[in-house]
Amino acid sequence: MFTNNPFAALTDFLPSLAMQVYIALMALAVVVGTLFDVVHKGSAKFFARRREKSEAAAQRRLSGGETVSLAIATIAEAAVSGEFCKWPRRISHLLMMYGFLLYLVTTVAMIFAYPAGAATPAILPTLWSVGALMILVGGLWFFFFLRVNVAYDGASPFHLGRADLFVGSLLVSVAFALVWHFVQTTHGHAASTRILFGLYMFFTTLLFVSVPWSKFAHMFFKPAVAFQRRVEEANGSSDLPSQSTENYIVRS
Amino acid sequence: MPTYTDMSRCDGCGECVDICPSDIMHIDPVYRRSYNIEPNFCWECYSCVKACPQNAIDVRGYADFAPLGHKVRVLREPEKGVISWKIRYRDGRLKEFTFPIRTTPWGSIKAPSDYAQPDLSALSSPLLAHEPAGLHIDALPTIKKA
Numbered sequence: 001m002f003t004n005n006p007f008a009a010l011t012d013f014l015p016s017l018a019m020q021v022y023i024a025l026m027a028l029a030v031v032v033g034t035l036f037d038v039v040h041k042g043s044a045k046f047f048a049r050r051r052e053k054s055e056a057a058a059q060r061r062l063s064g065g066e067t068v069s070l071a072i073a074t075i076a077e078a079a080v081s082g083e084f085c086k087w088p089r090r091i092s093h094l095l096m097m098y099g100f101l102l103y104l105v106t107t108v109a110m111i112f113a114y115p116a117g118a119a120t121p122a123i124l125p126t127l128w129s130v131g132a133l134m135i136l137v138g139g140l141w142f143f144f145f146l147r148v149n150v151a152y153d154g155a156s157p158f159h160l161g162r163a164d165l166f167v168g169s170l171l172v173s174v175a176f177a178l179v180w181h182f183v184q185t186t187h188g189h190a191a192s193t194r195i196l197f198g199l200y201m202f203f204t205t206l207l208f209v210s211v212p213w214s215k216f217a218h219m220f221f222k223p224a225v226a227f228q229r230r231v232e233e234a235n236g237s238s239d240l241p242s243q244s245t246e247n248y249i250v251r252s
Numbered sequence: 253m254p255t256y257t258d259m260s261r262c263d264g265c266g267e268c269v270d271i272c273p274s275d276i277m278h279i280d281p282v283y284r285r286s287y288n289i290e291p292n293f294c295w296e297c298y299s300c301v302k303a304c305p306q307n308a309i310d311v312r313g314y315a316d317f318a319p320l321g322h323k324v325r326v327l328r329e330p331e332k333g334v335i336s337w338k339i340r341y342r343d344g345r346l347k348e349f350t351f352p353i354r355t356t357p358w359g360s361i362k363a364p365s366d367y368a369q370p371d372l373s374a375l376s377s378p379l380l381a382h383e384p385a386g387l388h389i390d391a392l393p394t395i396k397k398a
Contacts, residue, residue, distance in 0.1 A: 083263055085263065085265055085306065086265055147284070148286075152270055153269055162281065163284040225261075229261075239340075240325050240326075241326070241338035241348050241350070242336065242338075243327070243329060244329055246332065247331075247334075248332060248333035248352035248353075248355055249332065249333045249354070249356065249357055251356050
């Protein structure tokens with residue numbers, strides 16, 4: 001199961017071009033959804049105003065080199081999910097983030113680079129399955145044990161709300177992807193395979209089309225906010241108090 | 253002045269929900285970030301402000317005079333045992349205050365259940381449980397009878 005290209009057998013009833021068009025449409029949905037989100041919530045205006053304020057209050061101008069180094073530090077922090085203060089959430093987020101990247105990249109590679117008839121290197125479907133499993137492990141851990149409304153606010157682990165649209169649709173989509181792949185490998189083109197593929201497509205479409213209502217766009221906003229915060233700290237315009245020069249921890 | 257959460261800083265860890273004695277810090281059902289559900293009922297104890305690891309919780313006045321421009325920002329540095337406050341007054345003046353809050357590392361205070369149960373015979377002693385060792389001193393001063 002782990003070494004077969006799950007999309008290769010689809011070409012019996014779905015042309016490769018249709019799959020490629022679907023991926024392009026989903027990418028377009030993310031772009032349009034994010035832009036809609038930016039306009040609708042006024043986030044672009046908010047960030048522009050914040051930047052203007054920061055520049056007006058800046059005690060010194062940052063050089064190009066400093067700005068680049070702040071950008072690199074921001075990317076490094078995002079790469080290790082350093083913004084999370086608790087290690088379980090950090091590990092869960094890392095599993096989901098890198099799992100999603102693996103899953104996404106290998107899906108695109110298998111559909112565009114290895115359409116019908118082309119022999120797919122076994123590493124791609126293996127990484128696709130590993131990515132999907134990483135999402136499931138990190139996501140289910142987060143969903144049932146780490147969600148803040150569940151862990152701290154007394155909500156049931158089965159509670160579903162709008163805040164769960166992104167993680168919920170991602171988890172269900174990936175779960176159906178794996179189940180569909182397993183049934184396809186073991187039962188071939190049975191009706192159950194087609195039904196599972198339909199469910200997989202439905203939840204995948206929901207994941208990418210629901211961007212304006214879900215927190216999908218956080219992967220673009222969060223690094224932007226983190227970068228702006230670093231700039232404010234560096235140019236002296238941060239509204240936070242100055243760091244203490246004294247250490248009062250004198251006993252262990 | 254009651255508390256409010258800067259959602260661009262909050263990472264939804266739930267520390268403020270846990271510590272709020274008034275149970276008014278809750279999680280927003282849409283964005284899964286904390287917010288003060290009832291500023292009128294805020295005791296202004298600032299426990300959440302101090303507990304927030306992301307410095308995401310500030311305090312501000314009620315809506316009727318908040319637009320006048322005053323602001324309070326808080327920075328907690330647990331590794332130094334310090335909380336600093338930056339106060340912006342309505343006339344634009346800025347003042348910063350730094351307060352030491354503890355002398356032992358953050359998270360090192362033991363819960364009562366972590367100590368051994370005191371001997372019952374200690375009930376007749378004027379000392380409290382685990383004194384004087386718990387106070388990191390050799391002995392407490394005593395009053396000598398005249």
